[in-house]
Amino acid sequence: MSILDTVELFNSLNDTDRDTLSLYCQERLLLTEEILFHEWDDAVALYIVKSGSLKAYKERSDWEVILWYITANELAGEMAFFDTSSAKKRMASIRAVEDTLVVVIMDYAILELSKKHPEMYEKIVNIMIERKKNS
Numbered sequence: 001m002s003i004l005d006t007v008e009l010f011n012s013l014n015d016t017d018r019d020t021l022s023l024y025c026q027e028r029l030l031l032t033e034e035i036l037f038h039e040w041d042d043a044v045a046l047y048i049v050k051s052g053s054l055k056a057y058k059e060r061s062d063w064e065v066i067l068w069y070i071t072a073n074e075l076a077g078e079m080a081f082f083d084t085s086s087a088k089k090r091m092a093s094i095r096a097v098e099d100t101l102v103v104v105i106m107d108y109a110i111l112e113l114s115k116k117h118p119e120m121y122e123k124i125v126n127i128m129i130e131r132k133k134n135s
Contacts, residue, residue: 003027003103007048008073010124017120024109030054030096036076043088045106047076052100056092067092076102 002022004010010018027050030036036047039058054070070076076094105113114121 006050007103009048009075013120013123017123020117021113021120021124024113025103025105028102028104030100030102032096032098034096036094036096036102037090039090039093041090043077043090043107045104046078046110047094048103048105049074049076050101050103053097054100054102055095055097057095058092069097070094 002015002019003025004013004018004022010021013021030052036054049070049072051072053072054076056067056070056076058065058067077090079091110121113124
């Protein structure tokens, strides 16, 4: 069983491709209110929510602007990796709304994946582009 078996984002990948990609992934449990990353942090990983939910927000001196909620099978942190106009900095902060299990793909793993398996990297990018168009 692959770490990605229940991640709908990768349903279009065959079992072999999903197993290969899972070699570059790990799971992380965030407890309620735990911060995944802060706005302006360096982007070091891409996240996929397996269960639970996250909140994307911008913190200002005396208030917080909630941008959106991220639920199961949705991405967090992808803009810093696939938006070529950004400087690989986080555009918002992300916090767990409840206990949340995420799949983590580190930046070096994404780079390694693009070198060793360019066809898989291309599939992932195409899946993300398609999801972005449909959201």
